Amino acid sequence: QQQVKQSPQSLIVQKGGIPIINCAYENTAFDYFPWYQQFPGKGPALLIAIRPDVSEKKEGRFTISFNKSAKQFSLHIMDSQPGDSATYFCAASRNSGGSNYKLTFGKGTLLTVNP
């Protein structure tokens, strides 16, 4: 059972466009929603994260929008650049006891930004 569903699988935009990647979750106990960015041959790196007590969070050109009632969250990349070309993963976690946080990942979106 996939607990975090991510779409689309791949996305191509022109430089300056605003790619949007969507994720939906099922477990209402999730309380932390990070996005990771991965370049080829590298490990994933945290990009931005949000908690369900806010509906939006911005860090530079990256914005997370969160809709708690719909159990959905999305990543928007403003003024996208060729250097943003990477695979993006959404994830969700809950405190499963103590302070251990296990992440459940979406399947990833391969973003290509053409010059």
Add this chain to the structure above:
Amino acid sequence: DAGITQSPRHKVTETGTPVTLRCHQTENHRYMYWYRQDPGHGLRLIHYSYGVKDTDKGEVSDGYSVSRSKTEDFLLTLESATSSQTSVYFCAISDQVKETQYFGPGTRLLVL
């Protein structure tokens, strides 16, 4: 970058042979994780550790075992490798307070 190294970075082995992957951290973080990454599946948790000698299973633990005898090292063992275990393996670490997981560079394993 978080101080995480993985060894080896690449390995080719044959079906039925044992394989051990090593994750080493210099951050003194309590939690360590092993994931595998496969096309179409994203990242899936194999095992994790919440302290020295304290480990637990993730969602795809069958065929894998782990050990953690020191804070800085977390070993993943494939007792008898199978072709279905061909994958890229990532180690991650996190501390007690923050949820952020920091990932290592990965190990690419090919089982023939």
